[in-house]
Amino acid sequence: MDGLPFLAAAVRISVPYALAAVGACFSERGGVINIALEGIMLNGALGYTLAAHATGDPWLGLAAALGAGIVTAALHALVTIGFRADQITSGLGINLLSMGLTRFVLRAVFDSSSNSPRVAGFSELPLGPLGDLPGLGPVLATPLVLGAAAAVAAAQWTLFRSVFGLRLRVMGERPEAGATLGLSVPRYRTLGVLVSGAFAGVAGAWLASEQHSFTDGMTGGRGYIALAAMIVGKWSPLGAAAACFLFGAAEALQIALQGSAFPAEVLQMLPYLVTMLALAGFIGRAVAPRAVGVPYDPERP
């Protein structure tokens, strides 16, 4: 197993995880659990495929994925912030809805119950010598990879160094305090959820552009892995991205070991077991924002 191709595979696999997990930090730091990541990614992937199929332009596909992600997240925001309903259940409902809806559109538009025709992907950026690195070069030259890396840094700064980030985090820790400052709790929480939707939508675009098509249920639980990575990364974009890379590497190893006697299922379980250990406090305690999951209800303090 060569080092660079392995690294490239790990990066390739972890990009969608990282995008969705980094976005989820915004939702959860603002106080809204986002289990809908899976459905948002799926809708994002479909949005990309539809637009890329219609126009042949991957960038328009990306825009459509972004839009699909934000619209799906808006539904989550409406139910959890507007109606103050349970956040976990809302996420599960949206995931179910998205599974059915994407399959429905797939059949209506492409007349297939399993996959879309081939669509355009992104062309490589001219990176010069960096792009010529064996194995790793083509991955680095994919626009979304560098974009994702930049997004992780920007997200970390926004969440922990900007006024918006501070205020958003107040809404996830002590929303009453935020309200006392004259800030609108619903507005900040909604923004957090929408940012999460935008990120997860782009994650879906990455999946569809890499695969050059949409297939039924193509996210295959990746939204849940992203959620797990966010927890292992302790609700911070940098930590989440690191956990995503770890999970991506485990998956790349699984592929590399295919055909050997080593049971792939053991590696498959790794992200989930690591997350459970982190939650139980065995690898540094993962503590959720204090008010996450609690609908903000000014009538009932």
Added chain:
Amino acid sequence: MSAAPPAAAPPAGPPPEPSAAAAPRAAAGAWLVALSPVAAVGAALLAGSAFIAAIGEDPLALWSLVFAEAFGTGYGLGQTLFKATPLVFTGLAVALGFRAGLFNIGAEGQLYLGGFAAGLAGLALAGLPWPLPLLGCALAAALAGGVWGAIPGALKARFGAHEVINTIMLNFVAFALVSYLGRPHFMFESVRTAELPPAAWLPRLDALWPALRGSPANAALLLGLALAAGVGAFLFRTRRGYELRAVGLNAAAAEYGGIHVGRAQLLALALSGAVAGLGGLNFVNGYKHWFELGFSGGAGFLGIAVALIGRNHPLGVLLAALFFGALSYGGLVVHQRVPGELVEVLEGIVILCAISAHRIAERLARRMR
């Protein structure tokens, strides 16, 4: 909407008792909250009708067709009951967790492992006289599901680790674990085990009730009904059940009252897992007579919707399971005219409407006081 589904009947769950002064307005508010699932189902069916109309079909005619197919013939009713059976188990499982204030999203994995354990037990006990293999399968299913539920229960009790995330994670671990452990047993292109001995089979219901002839409805449904009664008796008639509900209503107050909160939580999730695990018998012992990869097919997740619509009451769970069973069989039958995906979309909408309607009703009820 002519074909109002049976689940639209008010769940028999006790409306939340208004405290001291039971003014009529407060009682009306309580009924409003209790009936919110009906409003949710209505809203979802309305949304489904819009969908159906959008693809050029007559919603009213289609709903009547679904109703007629799901309940009008013996075979259709049997199919509906068969689809409802695993939902009875997973709905009860999720409701048990909710009663203790715990969200068990792991019913899917527990059901799956339960079916797997039942399959292996049936194969291992081949040759023993009836009913030993069948009992062995049931025991194995309950045990496998129970252990899978007890893990997040113990992590919650001991470390305060959030059961939602842990049960989600354990679903995926269960899928991988079954693929790994099952390898030596899977044949026929590695998707299923060999056939279980007939002594491990659950009888079909058409043996008792010939009208259901040809449908796969089987005695697992009777087990589910018995479990519903058992869960009801446990929750509302036993001390442990009381403790469990007290923890769910207010863990701090329960602890102050001398209840061991951690133990109640562990018990709740272990029982929840065992109930979900037993649901595996429907497919493995009652229908195909073998374990098959991916047999659970989302019944565990749908159990959450069943518990929500059933208001976490055994009777409500039965009605809600029947509703979703009818929806999934009816949707299958009319798929020539409307795409089958519509059922999934509807299920999602029912869930979103149920939780929203509940909160809206609560707020209205609060204002009425």
